[in-house]
Amino acid sequence: MISEQVETDARLLWDYHQMGHALRPCSVAIGLGSHDLGVADTAVDLYKRGLVPLLLFTGATSPTSKARMPRGEAIHYRERALDLGVPSSAVLVEPNARNTGENIRFSRQVLEEANVEVSSVLLVSKPYEERRAYATACKLWPGVEFVSASTPMTFEEYVESIQDVRLVIDMLVGALQRLLIYPEQGFMISQAVPSDVLDAYGRLCREGFTSRLIVSESPTS
Incomplete structure (x- = not known):
């Protein structure tokens, strides 16, 4: 109590902690790894609504996710997205990031290597991480517009x-x-x-x- x-x-x-951004179409949705599969579910919903043509899941493991996601957060997110009907061609994975800064930097690298042109990103996180993710992304990836999103709750x-x-x-x-x-x-x-x-x-x-x-x-x- x-x-x-x-x-x-x-x-x-x-x-x-929630930014209150209005959702709009973006180049890609980046789902930040955590113990919460709701992040993957929300990213899939955004994809199915036609707001993004591509999903990228990022994250290794952490003390709070290791037991639930032994293969890594990004891998489990990808598996969830495929189970929910997203084609594998529309899902990229970044399996090494261990903090929010690495989520952004490593995701940017993966997208550059895949020749994906990015002008805007739907940044999907846990509800209480929206502002932190947004502030980090704006610092580390200038020139890109970020729209924060999370599971509405x-x-x-x-x-x-x-x-x-x-x-x-x-x-x-x-x-x-x-x-x-x-x-x-x-x-x-x-x-x-x-x-x-x-x-x-x-x-x-x-x-x-x-x-x-x-x-x-x-x-x-």
């Missing part, structure tokens, strides 16, 4: 899917910390963070939702 204030603060972070629905509210809030807090500290390290572009979101972040840190923080940095800085 969590308090009403914690839930309110978590919702503020949840809403901020509420905070409550996502908690229900994960079955661990504290873990979800920890992930929301960790993702926001990176938005605050990574721009000055050159990993992503800087984005304005509203004061109410910063206040909520600080309260959640003080409540102990810190397992996904980078410990070398102050969580409230």
Whole structure:
């Protein structure tokens, strides 16, 4: 159980992490690897709606995905897409990336090697990773327009899917910390963070939702 204030603060972070972009046709959809097959499902939906002619799934394995996806995140995403009816010719795989920056850099390399002209990308991630993925992509791949997308769901629905509210809030807090500290390290572009979101972040840190923080940095800085 969590308090009403914690839930309110978590919702503020949840809403901020989503970009609210209007979907439109793009050159390719890039599905960022994770433990969540919903990313692959959403990418397939975008393909079937005619918004992209090509899917690229990127990701190796991580501690949270290794047991569920032993062959690698991108490989399991591809298998999911094929099971859902996407032809193999419309799916590319980048199986080596182990963080968001590598997702972008390695995907760009795969597309260049495949002679795919890219002017715009539908960037598909988990709902709370939309803003982080967008900020990273804009930094590492200038000249391309990025449209963020994720599985449409509420905070409550996502908690229900994960079955661990504290873990979800920890992930929301960790993702926001990176938005605050990574721009000055050159990993992503800087984005304005509203004061109410910063206040909520600080309260959640003080409540102990810190397992996904980078410990070398102050969580409230």
